[in-house]
Amino acid sequence: MSKPYDCLSFWEIQSLTGINPNELKVLLSYLAKEGLIRRHWRRIMGKRERIYCLDKEKVLNVKS
Numbered sequence: 001m002s003k004p005y006d007c008l009s010f011w012e013i014q015s016l017t018g019i020n021p022n023e024l025k026v027l028l029s030y031l032a033k034e035g036l037i038r039r040h041w042r043r044i045m046g047k048r049e050r051i052y053c054l055d056k057e058k059v060l061n062v063k064s
Contacts, residue, residue, distance in 0.1 A: 007040065007053040028052055 008016070014024050031037045031052075038053045 007042075007051040009049050009051050013052060 010021075010024070010028070013019075013028070014021055017024070019027065028037065028039075032039055036055055038055055040051050040053060041048050042051050043049070
């Protein structure tokens with residue numbers, strides 16, 4: 001399992017990458033379908049927030 005700092009929220013990813021939020025949703029869905037990231041929920045100050053975790057083992061085994 002990924003360490004907590006390997007996981008970011010949607011808005012953290014969007015602010016770091018600068019990708020349009022609509023395009024980012026599509027991209028994250030595709031990466032989850034391919035098994036390269038995992039989606040989880042976390043609670044911060046009583047609010048549920050979706051987080052995305054990189055599956056390093058699968059990413060490193062992907063052939064170019």
